[in-house]
Amino acid sequence: MISIPAAFLICTVAVLSIGVFVWREASVRREFSRPSDHSGLDDDAAELLYCPPEFVARVFSPDDCKFVSSARSRQLNQLFRRERKVVALVWVYQTKLAIRRVMREHTRVTRQSQDLHFATEAQLVLSYMQLILVCNLLCLAIQSAGPARLGTLANYADSLSQRIAQARHGLAVATSSAELRGVNPLS
């Protein structure tokens, strides 16, 4: 038998998840009434980009910060940091929304799919959750340290994403070769 705190935890999670499900029902119905069109899934990833990478790179670069600091005006420095933080946060929120949209479109189409693969789907879900987590961490880091000091987190995220990319590359190769042959790679 479980402990009393664990029982309360299970009870709370169950009630909350059911509550969220009932509460979100109206928005799901609205979304559901729209005709499903999955042609968007074939589009290139570039559609995600709301602003050019050069601009984003600039937001996170310490160069501007150094330049403003050289003016030795405390007021200007504070104003710059505040504004830069807001711009960086807006960018992360937009990216998070875009990632959510990608997954929503995916689930809207695949929920009716007859040949869904659990392993592939689980990997996509994990990947999605990881990206959302990175976005949330970025938000926290920007709020606490500012956009120009994200080096440590960026390096960690980079190494993590590279490891996952290697693992996913193997799956992508298997998937595309099976698509050509018309066989299920995971069966």
Next chain:
Amino acid sequence: MVRIFPSSRASILIQGGRYGSGGQRRIMLTHLISWGGLAVELLLLVRGVQQKLVSRYPIFYSYILFIFASEIASQFFDPAKHPYLFFYWITEFLGLFLGCMIVFELYRIGLSEYPGTARMARAVLGVLFLIASLRTVIATAEVPLWWINATPAQVEGTLRVFEALAIISLVVLFLFYSIPFGRNLRGILLGYGIFVSWSVVCLTFASGGPDKSHSLWSYTYSASYVVALLVWAGHLWSYQPNPQPVRAIPLEKEYLRMAAATQRRLEGARGYLAKAVRS
């Protein structure tokens, strides 16, 4: 009405009525919960037959009928005698089995139009079942014959925990895949979810032993069932179908193409994020 304690411990409530200061009130509350529950069950069954909901949700109405019938039958037993104890726990476990079948009905009807999500649900529930089996094997290896020494409340509590986890897993899938539910099915899920969740807490307290089995938990357990009945009565007053999806996926192997496209897009987002922050 589903009761948490066998007669030996449930009689605490009645004894409180004889010797305690607020005893009369407690007896009245017990009767109110018991007869109120029976009345709502009867109402549910009558409306179910009138609205032909019985044929649409057969397992759910079998559950309600079973609880109703067992409650009526329990009136013929003397709570102080031993046969009542057997009757109580046999009906309790049969009710638990039918309750698990309600979860299956939620899955069957709710995901009938969504084979992709249904496949995910089968896999997730399979994993959950595997974990439960492994846990049982480990527990048996550590303490052989634990199931002989365990009280019925402990066994039921453990089963309710896995039922609650199965409900949580299904709800998370429904949320993630934005599965729309009609009013009827939503009501069944809401009511049964509340009842199972609270029973996990109550049974955990009850299995702590007679000292800890305070009558408050007995009341709240019974009251949570009445709350569930009221939710069901409200949501199952008339038939409301589940929303039907606009289109189906006709092509075979389309999933792989869609998964690859999503993978590409997420990969793009990942690269975009990494590139921006690294710079």
